[in-house]
Amino acid sequence: MSAERFQSIARQTLLRFVLCAGALALLVFLVSDGLTYTEGSVFFSWESLGYLLSTFVLVGGILAFSIGKWMLEGARRVQALQRAVVHFSDQHRVSLEFVRALVEARAARRDEITVVADILERMADNMERHENLRMREEAKQHLWSRVFASSLDAIAISARDRRLLTVNEAFKRITGYSEEEVLGNEMLSSTVSVPNETPLTQIWAAVEMNSYWCGELLDMRKDGTLYPRWLSLSVVRDASQQVTNYIAVFKDITEQKESEARFIYQANHDRLTGLPNRHLLQDRLSRAIRLAERNQNQLAVLFLDLDNFKWVNDSLGHATGDQLLISVSRRLQAGVRASDTVARLGGDEFVVLLQQPAGHQELAIIAEKLIEIIEQPIVLGGYDFHTTSSIGISIYPEDGIDADILLKHADTAMYVAKASGKSGFRFFDPEMNRRAVARVEVERDLRRAIQEQEFELYFQPKFCLSTERLCGLEALIRWQHPRRGLVQPDDFISVAEETALIIPLGEWVIRAVCRQVVSWRDQNLSYGHRVAINLSLLQVESDAFVDTVERILEETGAPPRLIEFELTESMVLRNPGRSAKVLQRLRKLGIHLALDDFGTGYSSLSHLRQLPLDTIKIDRSFIQNIPNSGEDNQIVRMIVALGKSAQMIVVAEGVETKLQKDCLRALGCDFLQGFLFSRPVPRQELEPLLLRDNEKNACPPCVGCQQTLSEQVE
Numbered sequence: 269m270s271a272e273r274f275q276s277i278a279r280q281t282l283l284r285f286v287l288c289a290g291a292l293a294l295l296v297f298l299v300s301d302g303l304t305y306t307e308g309s310v311f312f313s314w315e316s317l318g319y320l321l322s323t324f325v326l327v328g329g330i331l332a333f334s335i336g337k338w339m340l341e342g343a344r345r346v347q348a349l350q351r352a353v354v355h356f357s358d359q360h361r362v363s364l365e366f367v368r369a370l371v372e373a374r375a376a377r378r379d380e381i382t383v384v385a386d387i388l389e390r391m392a393d394n395m396e397r398h399e400n401l402r403m404r405e406e407a408k409q410h411l412w413s414r415v416f417a418s419s420l421d422a423i424a425i426s427a428r429d430r431r432l433l434t435v436n437e438a439f440k441r442i443t444g445y446s447e448e449e450v451l452g453n454e455m456l457s458s459t460v461s462v463p464n465e466t467p468l469t470q471i472w473a474a475v476e477m478n479s480y481w482c483g484e485l486l487d488m489r490k491d492g493t494l495y496p497r498w499l500s501l502s503v504v505r506d507a508s509q510q511v512t513n514y515i516a517v518f519k520d521i522t523e524q525k526e527s528e529a530r531f532i533y534q535a536n537h538d539r540l541t542g543l544p545n546r547h548l549l550q551d552r553l554s555r556a557i558r559l560a561e562r563n564q565n566q567l568a569v570l571f572l573d574l575d576n577f578k579w580v581n582d583s584l585g586h587a588t589g590d591q592l593l594i595s596v597s598r599r600l601q602a603g604v605r606a607s608d609t610v611a612r613l614g615g616d617e618f619v620v621l622l623q624q625p626a627g628h629q630e631l632a633i634i635a636e637k638l639i640e641i642i643e644q645p646i647v648l649g650g651y652d653f654h655t656t657s658s659i660g661i662s663i664y665p666e667d668g669i670d671a672d673i674l675l676k677h678a679d680t681a682m683y684v685a686k687a688s689g690k691s692g693f694r695f696f697d698p699e700m701n702r703r704a705v706a707r708v709e710v711e712r713d714l715r716r717a718i719q720e721q722e723f724e725l726y727f728q729p730k731f732c733l734s735t736e737r738l739c740g741l742e743a744l745i746r747w748q749h750p751r752r753g754l755v756q757p758d759d760f761i762s763v764a765e766e767t768a769l770i771i772p773l774g775e776w777v778i779r780a781v782c783r784q785v786v787s788w789r790d791q792n793l794s795y796g797h798r799v800a801i802n803l804s805l806l807q808v809e810s811d812a813f814v815d816t817v818e819r820i821l822e823e824t825g826a827p828p829r830l831i832e833f834e835l836t837e838s839m840v841l842r843n844p845g846r847s848a849k850v851l852q853r854l855r856k857l858g859i860h861l862a863l864d865d866f867g868t869g870y871s872s873l874s875h876l877r878q879l880p881l882d883t884i885k886i887d888r889s890f891i892q893n894i895p896n897s898g899e900d901n902q903i904v905r906m907i908v909a910l911g912k913s914a915q916m917i918v919v920a921e922g923v924e925t926k927l928q929k930d931c932l933r934a935l936g937c938d939f940l941q942g943f944l945f946s947r948p949v950p951r952q953e954l955e956p957l958l959l960r961d962n963e964k965n966a967c968p969p970c971v972g973c974q975q976t977l978s979e980q981v982e
């Protein structure tokens with residue numbers, strides 16, 4: 269089709285549309301193959317020109333082509349296309365709505381399609397949209413000014429020279445300055461300091477580079493008071509990326525800082541005493557170590573533990589225990605320099621960190637002083653209360669070069685101080701550490717040994733002085749360690765007691781003895797009156813103890829009269845009221861009760877008389893010095909006399925010489941036990957010594973045996 273013909277068709281169509289449908293514009297395209305347009309033109313009615321020029325003229329033919337192309341495709345897809353929207357993304361984001369689109373195919377020629385677009389209401393829509401946009405813009409401006417005014421955060425806007433142009437209400441409230449007073453001032457001019465001493469120039473450089481900076485600054489109010497503020501500083505740039513303004517948004521973070529400080533304080537201090545806790549102590553100790561390393565100094569860690577705190581807590585209650593801890597913490601603080609640290613690790617454990625001690629001698633003086641000030645009476649619940657403490661000392665660098673090791677070694681030394689009689693102090697030495705490590709191994713092995721039943725009983729005979737015959741046995745535990753061989757009780761009983769493993773271990777001993785006495789009875793083997801079993805404090809204090817004993821007796825069928833329990837004086841005196849009750853119950857079961865190691869606990873026999881005891885065993889320490897020590901002779905004589913007057917059997921333990929034996933005979937002892945007669949021996953060695961015929965070989969009546977014999981007859 270020629271260009272003239274195309275123009276002519278277009279004009280005719282335009283005319284028809286303008287006349288018939290009030291069309292404002294006409295787009296005419298020539299599509300040669302039914303798909304691709306080859307030519308196009310846009311015609312506008314005179315009425316529409318006023319509106320269209322501003323937008324369409326700019327894009328001219330290209331726009332016409334785009335619209336035409338779209339319409340062609342649209343028309344093909346939806347034959348009856350009535351309504352469609354096309355968006356053109358130019359700067360003004362013009363949206364054209366084609367109200368009606370008609371496709372008119374001129375049948376005469378297949379390659380000739382005239383697309384007529386009737387653009388109606390478009391301009392009115394555009395106008396309305398422009399108006400809406402303007403109003404929205406105004407509303408936005410209004411909203412922004414309200415946000416600016418009512419923001420709780422202070423906002424300050426400066427020009428590109430950083431001189432303030434405007435500030436909001438929050439700014440005035442926080443800083444105390446009016447707008448007039450700060451306009452023209454340089455932004456951030458009231459800053460006093462920046463954490464980490466970052467210079468302001470560095471902050472501005474960061475803003476220039478990243479368009480943003482935020483951080484904490486210390487600022488001065490108009491009244492001269494300082495406050496921390498959290499500030500965000502940003503840059504406004506124009507289209508050519510030139511800085512036009514700076515915006516500072518900040519808030520007063522005093523409260524936030526205070527609550528942060530409170531949180532940090534709580535995380536680092538003991539709630540009860542206000543002393544540094546373990547966490548803070550470790551931090552201070554690590555710093556002190558670094559400093560000492562730099563300055564080639566020493567420092568010392570004193571680990572302090574109260575000797576009877578558990579008793580206070582259990583007997584006088586937790587409130588009293590708390591009072592005691594507060595009082596101790598104050599005394600400790602008063603006892604050292606302000607530059608030293610007193611910390612509470614928990615419970616009754618305190619640590620004193622001493623900077624630059626002069627040496628062992630000075631440390632010993634300080635430790636003694638601390639023990640002494642804690643020993644001063646403390647008024648608890650209206651009463652004067654005395655407490656003692658034990659201290660372990662470790663020194664940097666000789667005992668360790670890191671915080672954990674120094675604390676661990678001071679703790680080990682404290683443990684040794686406590687074990688060697690309490691109310692004292694000890695310096696750490698490597699031997700202590702070796703023992704501590706060995707102790708951990710013993711505990712681990714003991715747990716396994718209890719599972720695997722690696723224990724066995726040895727028996728040490730007791731002899732009657734008047735008849736010189738076997739009159740009883742003491743059962744003594746031994747541990748057949750798979751690696752270490754036979755382990756003596758002194759090497760594991762204390763660990764078992766500390767770890768409470770003595771409860772299952774003690775139960776094993778009682779059960780094993782009960783089974784043994786039944787077995788010997790069944791074999792008609794006589795060992796005298798009974799077999800003694802050593803008890804530990806923890807067993808006696810355990811609520812279930814008497815029930816356990818009763819159950820074992822029932823389970824094994826062992827006659828209670830064949831069993832004797834040995835308790836030490838210190839065990840009984842620890843809680844006399846409770847001990848008396850336990851002993852009464854055991855006595856009621858028919859079990860004999862002996863007081864072991866008598867004479868070491870300074871208890872009066874009159875006190876002990878109130879307990880249902882059958883036997884007292886004079887401690888080996890008195891026996892070993894007789895007959896040479898007149899004093900010990902005297903003590904043994906007295907114990908024998910007191911025991912007799914209380915109708916108790918008196919046993920002397922640790923008899924090693926004939927002289928001792930003769931002396932004890934002269935002093936009137938009933939039974940003797942000791943290496944002179946026999947060491948503890950295993951069952952296999954003992955059994956050949958046991959007598960076959962009960963009747964014939966039983967210990968004949970003697971002063972010491974009267975009581976037991978009468979019971980046997982019963």
Ligand SMILES: Nc1nc2c(ncn2[C@@H]2O[C@H](COP(=O)(O)O[C@H]3[C@@H](O)[C@H](n4cnc5c(=O)[nH]c(N)nc54)O[C@@H]3COP(=O)(O)O)[C@@H](O)[C@H]2O)c(=O)[nH]1
Binds near residue numbers: 742745864923941943
């Ligand atoms: N709670 C438990 N404690 C127990 C148990 N078995 C033993 N023990 C206690 O262990 C301590 C050490 O016991 P052991 O090594 O068996 O020593 C006993 C005797 O061998 C020793 N002894 C006896 N005669 C003499 C002597 O002439 N000289 C001398 N140097 N030592 C001698 O005394 C120990 C028995 O003492 P005691 O108990 O006071 O009668 C020891 O304290 C045991 O109590 C257990 O099963 N449970």
